Amino acid sequence: xxxxxxxxxxxxxxxxxxxxxKELGIKTVAVYSEADRDSLHVRxxxxxxxxxxxxxxxSYLHVPSxxxxxxxxxxxxxxxxxxxxxxxxxxxxxxxxCKIKFIGPSSDTIRKAGNKSxxxxxxxxxxVPVIPGSEGDIKTEEQxxxxxxxxxxxxxxxxxxGGGGKGMRIAHTEISLTNAxxxxxxxxxxxxxxxxxxxxKYIEEPRHIEVQILADKFGNVIHLGERDCxxxxxxxxLLEESPAPGLPPDVREKICAAGLNVARTVNYVSAGTVEFxxxxxxxxxxxxxxxxxxxxxxxxxxxxxxxxxxxxxxxxADKKLSFKQEDIKFSGHSxxxxxxxxxxDNNFMPSPGQITTYSAPGGPGVRVDSHAYQGYxxxxxxxxxxxxxxxxxxxxxxxxxxxxxxxxxxxxxGIKTTIPFHKKILSNAxxxxxxxxxxxxxxxxxxx
Ligand code: ADP
Numbered sequence: 048x049x050x051x052x053x054x055x056x057x058x059x060x061x062x063x064x065x066x067x068x069k070e071l072g073i074k075t076v077a078v079y080s081e082a083d084r085d086s087l088h089v090r091x092x093x094x095x096x097x098x099x100x101x102x103x104x105x106s107y108l109h110v111p112s113x114x115x116x117x118x119x120x121x122x123x124x125x126x127x128x129x130x131x132x133x134x135x136x137x138x139x140x141x142x143x144x145c146k147i148k149f150i151g152p153s154s155d156t157i158r159k160a161g162n163k164s165x166x167x168x169x170x171x172x173x174x175v176p177v178i179p180g181s182e183g184d185i186k187t188e189e190q191x192x193x194x195x196x197x198x199x200x201x202x203x204x205x206x207x208x209g210g211g212g213k214g215m216r217i218a219h220t221e222i223s224l225t226n227a228x229x230x231x232x233x234x235x236x237x238x239x240x241x242x243x244x245x246x247x248k249y250i251e252e253p254r255h256i257e258v259q260i261l262a263d264k265f266g267n268v269i270h271l272g273e274r275d276c277x278x279x280x281x282x283x284x285l286l287e288e289s290p291a292p293g294l295p296p297d298v299r300e301k302i303c304a305a306g307l308n309v310a311r312t313v314n315y316v317s318a319g320t321v322e323f324x325x326x327x328x329x330x331x332x333x334x335x336x337x338x339x340x341x342x343x344x345x346x347x348x349x350x351x352x353x354x355x356x357x358x359x360x361x362x363x364a365d366k367k368l369s370f371k372q373e374d375i376k377f378s379g380h381s382x383x384x385x386x387x388x389x390x391x392d393n394n395f396m397p398s399p400g401q402i403t404t405y406s407a408p409g410g411p412g413v414r415v416d417s418h419a420y421q422g423y424x425x426x427x428x429x430x431x432x433x434x435x436x437x438x439x440x441x442x443x444x445x446x447x448x449x450x451x452x453x454x455x456x457x458x459x460x461g462i463k464t465t466i467p468f469h470k471k472i473l474s475n476a477x478x479x480x481x482x483x484x485x486x487x488x489x490x491x492x493x494x495x
Pocket of ligand 1 (some may be wrong): 178203209210211212213215247248249250251253255279282322324334335485
């Protein structure tokens with residue numbers, strides 16, 4: 048087993064990983080930027096190393112600083128969390144060549160899954176349903192028009208290297224397609240360093256359902272059920288839950304089996320997530336595989352009774368999974384709300400600054416994963432998520448009630464947060480009835 052792990056991340060996920068390490072008896076090294084000097088992850092870790100100024104490019108994304116920090120502290124492994132370097136194949140390769148274990152799949156797997164267009168091709172070959180669309184990179188307008196005419200409008204143009212809900216555009220007509228093609232390529236190039244794009248049929252009113260996978264290096268692959276992540280604003284998740292409401296048991300079984308098939312097809316080893324879109328007739332299609340821990344992993348931990356981060360670390364240490372599929376017993380319903388420092392009344396504008404008053408909710412079935420505290424100053428450099436509120440109850444309606452109660456208890460003053468917006472979602476009759484899709488939020492806001 049590892050004796051010491053460096054966490055190449057910040058915020059709530061750094062805390063989450065430190066907690067798992069402590070319980071496994073592993074020492075931890077925090078890295079931090081100058082803007083995060085007073086962060087909880089620095090306080091909770093056994094050792095800490097400053098890796099540069101506030102800008103992520105000079106700190107959390109700066110590979111040489113992170114590798115040096117691991118070397119001077121004798122960390123044997125690096126946990127990348129999510130975001131930053133978590134899906135950077137080059138970084139994992141450098142770790143491999145420095146004999147530092149990257150906690151995640153091999154660089155080869157990251158590279159293959161990271162090109163979403165290539166991943167589509169591989170899955171088609173394995174008999175996994177994928178959304179009709181192009182077979183690879185779209186280079187010319189003619190190519191784009193030909194494919195769109197074949198599959199029918201609307202279509203969505205997506206950056207092959209895209210992520211985080213960015214680098215996507217919908218086109219309803221030939222004119223909007225030709226316009227969107229060039230702008231998506233330019234945006235993809237600027238954001239992801241590659242202008243490779245592909246085209247998919249735009250699925251109307253889909254749900255986003257994803258399957259959590261654990262796979263060890265001995266060929267044991269299991270799933271921990273599904274999550275519904277349809278509550279999104281501009282393709283970014285805001286609220287997630289498990290199990291997905293209203294899925295017929297046979298559909299649930301099929302989508303989890305498809306998740307296993309995807310993981311086996313790429314010889315996956317680590318914790319990972321297979322994402323699908325589902326139409327209103329319960330047809331589902333593979334969209335991508337995420338090769339890292341995800342923000343929304345706690346809802347699965349709660350209903351499946353498995354600590355996914357501990358398992359991810361054990362798998363990286365070449366341990367065999369200590370349980371089988373039939374040992375996983377799902378119970379109850381879990382919901383997670385992402386608490387972002389954003390102003391929902393002002394187009395979700397980031398609201399950095401100092402938290403003047405902070406009091407987190409508690410009581411039965413409530414979990415708070417957050418690095419926020421009273422007096423904490425939210426730096427302007429990073430993601431606006433300051434925490435996650437997760438609840439468990441026996442049924443979905445009871446879980447909604449519990450979440451409403453916990454949100455009422457959550458006191459955060461000095462900045463704006465998404466708490467009032469979550470209350471709006473939870474009190475909505477369609478949400479409560481489980482009748483929603485990825486367009487739900489735009490019905491509550493004035494978004495396009
Ligand atoms: P990212 O890697 O940026 O998260 P995804 O490919 O996972 O991108 O898509 C993110 C979200 O965008 C999906 O959950 C869904 O809401 C929307 N989306 C993506 N592809 C389609 C599609 N073909 N039809 C409709 N919506 C889509």
